[in-house]
Amino acid sequence: MTLTELRYIVAVSHEKHFGRAARACHVSQPTLSIAIKKLEEELGVQLFERKASEITVTPVGERIIEQAQRTLEAADGVRLAAREGKDQLAGPVRIGAIYTIGPYLFPDLIPRLRKHAPDMPLVIEENFTAVLAEKLKQGELDVIIISLPFKEQGILTLPLYDEPFVVLLPAAHPLTQRKFINSKQLENEPVLLLGAGHCFRDQVLEACPACLPKPGLEGDLSNTVVGSSLETIRHMVVSGLGITILPCTATGADRYSQRLLAVRRFTRPIPTRTVALAWRISYPRPKVIDAIGQSVAECGFTCVKPVRRKRV
Numbered sequence: 001m002t003l004t005e006l007r008y009i010v011a012v013s014h015e016k017h018f019g020r021a022a023r024a025c026h027v028s029q030p031t032l033s034i035a036i037k038k039l040e041e042e043l044g045v046q047l048f049e050r051k052a053s054e055i056t057v058t059p060v061g062e063r064i065i066e067q068a069q070r071t072l073e074a075a076d077g078v079r080l081a082a083r084e085g086k087d088q089l090a091g092p093v094r095i096g097a098i099y100t101i102g103p104y105l106f107p108d109l110i111p112r113l114r115k116h117a118p119d120m121p122l123v124i125e126e127n128f129t130a131v132l133a134e135k136l137k138q139g140e141l142d143v144i145i146i147s148l149p150f151k152e153q154g155i156l157t158l159p160l161y162d163e164p165f166v167v168l169l170p171a172a173h174p175l176t177q178r179k180f181i182n183s184k185q186l187e188n189e190p191v192l193l194l195g196a197g198h199c200f201r202d203q204v205l206e207a208c209p210a211c212l213p214k215p216g217l218e219g220d221l222s223n224t225v226v227g228s229s230l231e232t233i234r235h236m237v238v239s240g241l242g243i244t245i246l247p248c249t250a251t252g253a254d255r256y257s258q259r260l261l262a263v264r265r266f267t268r269p270i271p272t273r274t275v276a277l278a279w280r281i282s283y284p285r286p287k288v289i290d291a292i293g294q295s296v297a298e299c300g301f302t303c304v305k306p307v308r309r310k311r312v
Contacts, residue, residue, distance in 0.1 A: 003075055005039045006068040008032050009047055013065045014138055016055050069139055070282050077284030088287040089117035095124055095292070096135065097145040100200040100230055101275060102126040104249040105145065108299040109292075116291045129199045133278075142283060143292065147199055148274040158277045158289065159307040160296050165207065165271040166251055166303075167264045168234065169243045176262040183208040183266070190242035192233045195226040200273070204245050207271030211245065237261065247273065248303035274307065 011021035012032075022029040040047055047061035057065060097105065103126070110122065125132070125141065132144040133152055150157055167181050175181055175189075191211040194201040205212055227233035233244045238260050251263050277296075279289055297306055 001039060001042060003072065005035050006072055008035050009039065009061075009065055010068050010072065010139070012036065012048060012055060013057055013061075014140070018055065073139065073280070073282045073284060077282075087119070088285040089291060090119040092121050092123055093285075093288055094140070094142045095122050095144070096132040096141045097124075097126055098129050098132065098147065098200075099126050099198065100194070100247060100250065101145050101147070103231075104247070105275075105296070105299070108301075109295055112298045113291060113295040116295055117288075120288070120291075128197050130197075136278060136280065139280070142285070143277055143279040143289060146276060146278055147203065148276050150276065150278055152278070154281050155278050156281055158293055160275050160277060160293065161301070161304040161306050162272050162274050163247050163249060163301075163304045165204065165245050165266065165273070166248050167243060167266065168237050168246050168251065169262045169264065170237060170240055171260050171262045173243065173262065175243070175264065178264065180267045181264045183210045183271075186210045186243070192236055192242045192244040193226055194230070194233070195228060200247065203273050204271070208245065234261075245271070249301055251303075275304075 008021065008025060008027075011024050012018060015021040015024060018033055019029050022032040025032060036047065043064070045060050045064070046058055047064060049056045049058060102124070106124065113120070113122070125135075127135075129146050129150070132141065132146065133150070133155075135141045136144050136155065137152065145160075148157065148159065167175070167186070169175055175185060178185075186208065187210040191208075193204060193211070227236060227244075230244075230246060230250050234246075236242065237244050277289060277292060283289075
């Protein structure tokens with residue numbers, strides 16, 4: 001059994017295709033197939049079910065590949081420790097964030113992180129929580145920024161800050177006459193939401209049951225209109241289509257003046273989410289986590305409350 005063979009089975013698990021896995025490993029398909037067959041014979045188990053149209057991982061293969069991933073990370077840790085100076089903040093880091101955090105955090109985070117780790121370029125991805133979680137577990141991402149709760153086996157989290165939600169309205173909306181708004185006052189309003197798959201949509205509906213889409217409103221807009229991003233929803237609010245709820249860090253990134261948009265806070269209890277870092281227990285560069293956490297704390301968002309908690 002070799003590290004190369006372990007890399008091959010992890011690649012096939014990711015790609016679900018021998019040809020694509022071979023290209024990812026920069027070898028020919030026969031070379032990869034022979035090596036995997038040899039490993040299966042050595043272990044005495046079948047790792048993959050080979051069908052004409054797809055490759056699936058067997059139950060025992062899943063456990064072996066999970067262990068292979070940890071072994072490869074441990075080997076990377078040995079190489080990292082052997083680097084001259086043992087500088088964990090040298091070399092690229094693959095970081096992901098959910099769609100409702102990345103666009104508003106990265107512009108402040110990246111310059112500050114650059115000061116702490118000038119030799120650590122970032123490979124950035126924005127995606128849904130479920131996609132980021134899977135890529136993190138598979139080793140395709142090193143660290144992700146998500147919203148709690150987030151529980152995955154073998155994953156650590158570090159809460160960063162609590163972020164309240166706010167209401168975004170057209171500047172001429174009657175509710176702008178109020179300094180604070182409660183969720184019951186949104187019962188008869190068309191509240192524009194993100195589409196299915198966004199955890200922020202679920203958090204809004206949990207915190208504000210009155211925001212659930214309701215039939216019977218004029219044109220049934222709240223039943224038919226969803227936005228693909230917070231920015232798309234913002235444009236629709238300006239156009240007068242409805243109102244929306246945003247995380248507070250997203251309110252300062254608009255291109256519209258107060259003449260067109262108004263922001264109002266909720267009365268207590270204020271809907272809030274907790275933003276956190278997540279990474280694999282086996283990740284061999286813990287100083288990267290510390291540097292990111294410190295840089296986030298320095299971003300200075302006035303509307304959020306930093307969380308001082310231990311890693312969980």
